[in-house]
Amino acid sequence: MLPVDQYGKRRKFLLILGDGMADEPLRELGGLTPLEYAKTPNMDAIAREGRMGSLRTVPHGYEPGSDVANLSVIGYDPVNCYTGRGPLEAASMGVTLAPDDIAYRCNLVTIQDGIMEDFSAGHISSEEGRALFEALADALPEIDLYPGVSYRNLLIAHRSEGATTVPPHDIVGEDVASSLPKGPDAELLRRCMEVSREIFAGHPVNQKRLERGLRPATSIWPWSGGKTPSLLPFYMKFGLKGGIISAVDLLFGIARLAEMEVIRVPGATGFLDTDYEAKIRYALDALKSLDFVYVHVEAPDEAGHLGSIEEKVRAIERLDEVIGIALDEFDGTIALLPDHPTPIHLRTHTADPVPFAILGKGKDRTERYSEREAKKGSLGLMRGPDLLPLLFSRKTLEEDSDWLRF
The missing domain is CATH 3.30.70 (Alpha-Beta Plaits)
Structure with a gap:
């Protein structure tokens, strides 16, 4: 049965993913992570008015690539379907x-x-x-x-x-x-x-x-x-029409294999100069006909690979600014998270759990969006492929205690 609210209206879902946005405490930032240091009033509002948890997007034994992590977040368990990044692209x-x-x-x-x-x-x-x-x-x-x-x-x-x-x-x-x-x-x-x-x-x-x-x-x-993997179509898996906004072939490959809509945005570059606002505007427009839109922003990951604290903080703050548009104009459920950490001092990915926040599934006592605050969240530590079933569920705050933790 398709998710509806108490009035029988179809519910809409927006997931905003800042690739590589999570990090580790940095001496240069006084022991704060870039997420903690950056000015993120809109991300903090999602955390404060919603619920938080930590998500293990990379299964044990797998390389912490964006391919594995994004498959996981979109609801496909890499253990069952991952064959490599090349075939997705x-x-x-x-x-x-x-x-x-x-x-x-x-x-x-x-x-x-x-x-x-x-x-x-x-x-x-x-x-x-x-x-x-x-x-x-x-x-x-x-x-x-x-x-x-x-x-x-x-x-x-x-x-x-x-x-x-x-x-x-x-x-x-x-x-x-x-x-x-x-x-x-x-x-x-x-x-x-x-x-x-x-x-x-x-x-x-x-x-x-x-x-x-x-x-x-x-x-x-x-x-x-x-070799080419086999993915169950997104609509058959979740009963929803979904689309993906990105600027990198990897995400569009997942979309095509999952039979989701590929939404191309002019000005989306996959780098630090991407058009953040255009991505959110296109997502909100797409949600007029789709049930779920996955907005992927590559810039924080690129800053992490460059080892640039300044650029990573700037990318996070620019993403936060346009999240404000979604908060003002979208009345559905919003999820916010990275796919994996890209720590500045390593300049590559790690498999550590990432912070996620959901607005529209009740409220807990978290105050702001960050790695440390997520560990206090009521949603605990979850597997990546369990995120969308939770997001799409009509369960109440109390009923969510049945969800898998580990």
Whole structure:
């Protein structure tokens, strides 16, 4: 039965996710986390007028990637369906994989003297990346290359058995030698990386970037390969029509596989300069026809990978400003959370539980939105895939005690 209120009106749900927003206490911020330090009156209002808890979005034994974490938050248990990040991004691009194809996420990176200097090649533009990939495709006819958004691209290996790989954002500042691909596809992937180094070295795109004082894309870096997963359509799973707003292929891939609506927003860049307000405006408009909209904002995660406290605080505060629009104009249920922490001092993801808050499911004694305050929340510690069933439930505050804690 579809969720309705006491008057029989269909209920609406908005989930706002600040990617990598959670962090750890920082000496530079007087022992506060960026969430605690930032001015977040609207996030705090959700916590104060709603309920909080902590969410374990990454199952034990899994890499704390945005792919695993976002699948979990959207209600799909990675233990049962996760095959890799590559096939999710392939689905976003409309690329159909053969049964023996492996899709790898393929970054454009900057490696200098064997050190991973930048996992994003200075956040190279999509146009520059496309030009580099076109040149590389001619030299590597045995694979398929698909340019994506900025540094985020796709490599398809045919008649493939996969490889063990390392995300480039996990090894920034480290020697890459011990993190090169291993396993059945290793020889192929390493050869592709070597050819890319040769092709990119004298490419006009990199020459112009160097002239402008920008980091060049010195190589490709394939990682997180897998075959197409099978996801039960979102409508069949929850009885609701859902949509996703993002600027990264990963989230759109999940949307397509789950048969959710892909909502593209002009000005959404997947970086610090994204149009926060446009995302919220498009979400509110989409909720006129949809029951649930998932708004994904990448900026806090990018700031974490950059190791920039200032940019992370700014990204959190800019997100908070537009949450005020939702509080003013939306009368449904709102959920707020990150997918995983991206601690400034690590510059990569961790699997620690993240704080979540729900407005519209009763009220507890939490006062503001933060990692520490979430531990006091009445919703306790929950599994990621249990969040949406709780959000969509018509259970009362007292009845929610039946929900799983661990």
